[in-house]
Amino acid sequence: MNAVIEVKSQNKTVRVQIVEDERIVALDLKFNLQQLGFVVTGMANSEGEALAQVRRERPDVVLMDINLGRGGDGIQAAQQLKDEFGVPVIFLTAYAEPETLERAGLSAPYGYLLKPFELRELNATIRMALARREVEQRTERLEQRFRLALDAARLGVVEFHRNTDAVELDGHIAHLMRSSPLGFKFSRDEFLARLVEPAVRERLSSLLLPGGVVHTLALWQRDDEELIWLEIHACHFVDEDKVIGVFRDVTTQVNNEERLQQAAVVFESATEAIVILDGGYLVRAANPAFTALTGWAHHEVLGRHPDDFLHAKRSSDRMSARESLAAGAAATPWHGDVYCLRRDGSLFPAWEHVAPVMGKEQEVSHYVLSFSDTSALRDAEMKIHHLAFHDALTGLGNRHHLNHCLRECMNRRPSEGQPEKFALIFIDLDGFKTINDTLGHAVGDLLLIEIAARLSNHLRSTDVPIRLGGDEFVLILQSIQRPEDLISVADKLLVAIRQPVDLGLGEPVQVSASIGIALFPDHAGSVDDLIKAADSAMYAAKASGRDRYAFYSAALSARAVERMQIEQGLRRALGAQELRVLWQPVVSLRDGGLLGAEALLRWTHPEHGPIGPERFIPVAEETGLIDAIGDWVLREACGQAARWLKAGFAFERVAVNVSPRQLQHEGFAQRVEAALQQAQLAPEKLELELTESSLQSGDSVLRALHALRALGVKLALDDFGTGFSSLSMLKMLPIDRLKIDRGFVRDLARDPNDLAIARAIAALASTMDLAVTAEGVETAEQRDILLGMSVLEAQGWLYSPAVEAKELELWFEPVAKKPS
Known part of the structure; x- marks a missing residue:
């Protein structure tokens, strides 16, 4: 039964809970309490009812009978009330035996009155219990504030006395040990032993001296051997003769400060x-x-x-930072x-x-x-570019420059989509070999330098002079309106060349020239065909008696027919299994050991027999067939490589050529990943070879390359030095390897220009931490020269042409095979 009367006493309502098994006694007690101004929140006659009422009403004090008869034990109920609610309990009982008093004392009651008692005695006991409880609550609030402050600052507390060996720890101490205790003790020696630095141990040991104060940063070793940083502030209090301090884990801050210090050093240095x-x-x-x-x-x-x-x-620069911010790219x-x-x-x-x-x-x-x-880098780029595209002896353009200029000229469409007409003049000196063999190479070089100067002096600023090598020169004459105008140009060139040359030998020397002339697009529609046409016309002039010129006059129908046949044949070749993959070994130049192999595509036409890739690959790229063909080659190469590995053969990589068109297509990296997964081949065993022309295709190619690198596939830049790739671009590319083009390797022993280019490429690769492979190695002399440049890998006919997979297996070490 609950009473709801609320009477104020001393400006505060005091709410009292009665726990008494005798109802008459409980009602009398309730009446007396109300007379004294207390509010009775309820009367209970058992442990369970008492707990339920206190949980519901939350009284200020509980008057508890010890013997509740069948309702339980009052002392036990008092202990539960103290533990769960902290409410003051006053025992009202007729028992005063030592046993009862001892048991009652364990629950720390706020009063103990023996029945019968006077009403004023009860009033005084209740008031004193409440006063004690109020003091306790103030202390509890202070302790709670202290605990919250420790929690807010994540502080731990350390305490030890002069006369004891124990060091007590409390607060945020879970980080000190692998376990997470609320508090624990160390012996003083054990505590100090966990402090890594001897100087810190000494300072803490000296804290017991009068006035001892420590503010320090210390390394603490946990029981799992992990080291953490503690910030410790401790002081010796003389009156109590003990040390009290606080500490906190500052490992994150120390690590951050170290990183900031490192960053500052990097910033400054x-x-x-x-x-x-x-x-x-x-x-x-x-x-x-x-x-x-x-x-x-x-x-x-x-x-x-x-x-x-x-x-x-x-005007040509990038968008400024200010404009970028305005554009939302911050x-x-x-x-x-x-x-x-x-x-x-x-x-x-x-x-x-x-x-x-x-x-x-x-x-x-x-x-x-x-x-x-990047001035030095630009200078190096210009030097390499000059070496790659200019003849070292005469300063004229070289074969690579010729190919580039011809491609540019052929791609020009000045009006109505029609190609611009230009002429290619092929010049071969008559009688040069005799002068070179008789008077020596030094004299021959002087003669070539003079002839090159004369040719340049007779050209317009838009024309391009080229030295192909030896005594062969090529001129590109642009914007030709009338073919007959070339006759006077050819005559002037013949006159200029045949003029005597004073080489300081006493007697001047004299040579003539045979000149062949071909027109684009009249005589040829491709770089190779135009060069062949001009070359054929030059030989016609030479056959006619030398010191003259000749125009190319052969029809172009044969080439058009051939291209159509190749295109139609390729469309059938994939399904008819006419394509196959051969393998050219990639070997170590040091010992000739096999490092890997390059997959090379070959086509055998059922009617025309073998057709070289230089004939059908350009057609495949122009028609878009290269996508399907390239995917097939990739799957075949991955599958074969996986079979070799399964058979126990060891190798570093297999290389597959990739066309610019393949790289430009979205999803190419995903197709490569699918081929690897289908073959169950590790990505690091595959190397994709791309040409420098691929890099001119914009951001889509860069994205594809980075996606391939993310897969773990290796990337190689094939025929390096033959295109116009920027070194700045090269710095941004995820490239693993440079391949020296066979055009530079072929004349390494004879052409100083090629030798210089190969050396520059090897040095560039070394500087940029790229691997390098030489293509087209055919002689031991070439191998030795490349080794001298620290080029360690090569492929070429010195070692093996492209062979079938079974034949390549003979290259593998016999011990690499699994037993049958």
């Missing part, structure tokens, strides 16, 4: 210029390398926008080539990288702008 920008792209800091590179002092650029003093804005990293201004106004090329720094709200808080002077 880096050779690359680094500028820290705020979210508005204004300078907040710059490192010493920035000042050394640009001449701008830190204080001169502080608060300024880089576009206002650093970037040389030109959180996107950017890198590329730029031109920068020094303080004195001079320009220099630079490779610049801008990286956004994201704040806690995932918004850009800062930018890190870094850049380096």
Whole structure:
């Protein structure tokens, strides 16, 4: 039964719970309490009812009878009330035996009255119990505040006395041990032993001296051997003769500070210029390398926008940072080539990288702008480009330059989609071999230099002179309106060449020339065919008596018919199983051991027999058949490589050529992954070879290459040096290997130009930490020269032509095979 009367006493309502098994006694007690101004929240006659009422009413004090008869044990009920609710309990009982008193004392009652008792005695006991409880609650609140403060600061507490060996720990201490105790004790020696640094142990040991104070950073070793950093603040309190301190785990902060210190060292010592920008792209800091590179002092650029003093804005330059921010690209990293201004106004090329720094709200808080002077790289690029496209002796263009210029000229469509007409003039010196053999190569070289100069002097600025090699020259004459105009040009060239040349030998020497002339598109529609046409006309002039010219006059119908036959045949070849894959070994130049093999596509036409890839691959690319053919070759190569591995054969990689068209198609990387999964071949066993022309195809190719690299596939740049790839682009590509084109390898022993190019490519690969492979190695002399350049891998007829898979297996080490 619950009473709901509320009478104020001393400006506070005191709510009392009665637990008494005798109802008459309980009602009398309730009446007396109400007379004293207390509110009786309920009367219970058992343990269970008492707990339920207290849980529901939450009284200020409970008056508990010890003997509840069948209702249970009052002492036991008091203990539960204390543990669960902390409510003060006053025992009202007729028992005072030592046993009962001892049991009752264990529950720490707030009073113990023996029946019968006076009403004023009960009133005083209740008031004193409440006063004691109020003091306890204040203490509890203080302890709770202290605990919350420890929790908020994630602090642990350490305490030890002079006269005891125990070190007590409390608070946030779970990080000290693998377990997570609420508190535990160490012996003093055990505690100090976990502090790694001897100096810290000594300082803590000295804390018991009068006035001992320690503020330190210490390494603590957990029981799982992990080391953490603790920040410790402790003091010796003389009055109590004990040490009390606090500590907290600052491992994350220490690690962050170390990283910041490392970053600061990098920032200060880096050779690359680094500028820290705020979210508005204004300078907040710059490192010493920035000042050394640009001449701008830190204080001169502080608060300024880089576009206002650093970037040389030109019409061809990238979008400025200010424009990028306006375009919504603030959180996107950017890198590329730029031109920068020094303080004195001079320009220099630079490779610049801008990286956004994201704040806690995932918004850009800062930018890190870094850049380096690429002048040396540009110079090296120009030198390599010059070596790759110019003849070392005469300074004229070489064969690679010729191919490039012819492709450019053939692709021009000045009006109405029609190709621009131009002429190719092939010049061969008559009698040069005799002079070279008689007077020596040095004299022959002087003669070639003079002839090259004369040819250049008789050309327009738009025309291109080329030295193919030996005594052969080619001229590209652009914008030819009338073929008959070439007659006067040829006559002037013949006159200029036959003029005597004074080489300082006393008597001048004299040579003549045979000239062949071919027109594009009249006589040929491709680079090779145009060169062949001009070459054929030159031989016709030579056969006619030399010192003259001849025009090409053969019909072009045969070539058109051949192309149609190849296209139709290719459409049938895949389904008819006319295509096959041969393998050319890739070997170590040191010992000739097998490293891998390159998959080479071959086609045997049922009527025309073997057709070389140089004939059908261009047709396949033009018609789009290369996609299906390329996928077939990839699957065949992966499957064969997997079978070799399953048979126990060991090799580093198999290489497969990839056309630019394949790389441009979305999903190429996924098709490669599917081929690898179908064959169950590890990606690192596959190397894809791409040509430099592939790199001119834009971002889609770059995305494909990065996706392939993410798969783990290796990438090689084939025929390196024959195209126009930028070294800046090369720096961005995920390339593993450069392959020296066979055109540079063929004349290594005779042509200083090819030798210089091969050397430059090998050095470039070494500098950029790329592997290098030489193609077309046919002689031991070529092998030895390449080894001298530290080129360690090659393929070519010196070792083996392309062979069937079964024949290649003879190259593998016999021990590599699994027993049958």
